[in-house]
Amino acid sequence: MAAPLPADRLLAAFRAEGVTVVEHDGWRTHNRNGHGDWGPVVGVMIHHTVSSGTANSVRICNDGYTGLPGPLCHGVIAKDGVVHLLSAGRANHAGGGDPSVLQAVTSETYGARPPVPREHQGSAGAVDGNARFYGFECINLGNGTDPWPPAQLDAIERVSAALCRAHGWGAKSVIGHSEWSDWKNDPRGFAMPGMRDRIQHRLGQDPAKPKPPAKPKPPAYEPFPGTAFFKGAPSSPIITAMGRRLIAEGCGRYRVGPGPRWSEADRQSYAAWQRKLGFSGTDADGWPGRASWNALKIPKIK
Structure with a gap:
């Protein structure tokens, strides 16, 4: 009492x-x-x-x-x-x-x-x-x-x-x-x-103690769609997102764009990215591979 x-x-x-x-x-x-x-x-x-x-x-x-x-x-x-x-x-x-x-x-x-x-x-x-x-x-x-x-x-x-x-x-x-x-x-x-x-x-909790902030969700990235995807000359928002990341990395070789249709400018820009990563020869031919794609970290398309 x-x-x-x-x-x-x-x-x-x-x-x-x-x-x-x-x-x-x-x-x-x-x-x-x-x-x-x-x-x-x-x-x-x-x-x-x-x-x-x-x-x-x-x-x-x-x-x-x-x-x-x-x-x-x-x-x-x-x-x-x-x-x-x-x-x-x-x-x-x-x-x-x-x-x-x-x-x-x-x-x-x-x-x-x-x-x-x-x-x-x-x-x-x-x-x-x-x-x-x-x-x-x-x-x-x-x-x-x-x-x-x-x-x-x-x-x-x-x-x-x-x-x-x-x-x-x-x-x-x-x-x-x-x-x-x-x-x-x-x-x-x-x-x-x-x-x-x-x-x-x-x-059992202390109301004066602030709750720890919620852990932010890890960012989601576009998975590698495979080299054949690009060689089929696709039109996709993934290509636009890729081009924006290439520009952000200082590898853009675009006069206009980037846009959704895969183009020679995309290939040249991607080749510059591969060279930036240390690839050379046929490993820097501008066709995306899994390792270079994962390293580019393209945000997931919503």
């Missing part, structure tokens, strides 16, 4: 993890702290909104509705991956849940999933999840077919990892609402064990 992060540290943790954040007016003080405990916290809970549209979903989660005043979460995760911060304190998102789940999350001692919950809001043995969990509502209809875009899943992963990293938790501190209450089915459309795997993988 840990003390909840103050607003500034919460924001800093998200930004350090690469989360794109929108701070909504009053989010630092908009909370339900006067209606129950806020902390110590043990984890993060993920929900779906059963709504569509960013502005509409954010409004509902910020204001709440009859019988359940807002804020209904700490942040709304939109389909584009932007996280809209609504609260830094107690929020009405988790309700009552199973004490065995709370214990399993606190100790992080479960397998792929926490124990199956058998309690819910209002049941005799339920415990208050609003006091113990950060909550994030993810915009989704919750019908099992509304898509979860990669950017949204990435944001769920980053938000969860940011809080786990800040508190020294592992990914088993992140659960879905359905894993907390036997009345709930969210988030529906992706599996929480897989998301925990993603979060744990991210926790």
Whole structure:
């Protein structure tokens, strides 16, 4: 268990993890702290909104509705991956849940999933999840077919990892609402064990350390088409590309061009290239061979 992060540290943790954040007016003080405990916290809970549209979903989660005043979460995760911060304190998102789940999350001692919950809001043995969990509502209809875009899943992963990293938790501190209450089915459309795997993988990386740049792909060159190709007087963009490379190597013997049709100017230019490589006699007759062709490194024709 840990003390909840103050607003500034919460924001800093998200930004350090690469989360794109929108701070909504009053989010630092908009909370339900006067209606129950806020902390110590043990984890993060993920929900779906059963709504569509960013502005509409954010409004509902910020204001709440009859019988359940807002804020209904700490942040709304939109389909584009932007996280809209609504609260830094107690929020009405988790309700009552199973004490065995709370214990399993606190100790992080479960397998792929926490124990199956058998309690819910209002049941005799339920415990208050609003006091113990950060909550994030993810915009989704919750019908099992509304898509979860990669950017949204990435944001769920980053938000969860940011809080786990800040508190020294592992990914088993992140659960879905359905894993907390036997009345709930969210988030529906992706599996929480897989998301925990993603979060744990991210926790093994240092977000402050830039990723090494991707290795550039090696350049692709035109393969040697064979001497007979040239002796057939071809017309091909390969001939034009060859001529440009010969000019770049200072071996061009062109008055006009080069062009796609093999010509005597191409042969003379290629002979100059062969001589530059140290060939002589019949080995420098201007008809391309494999060794000289590979050395010319003609870019692959796209």
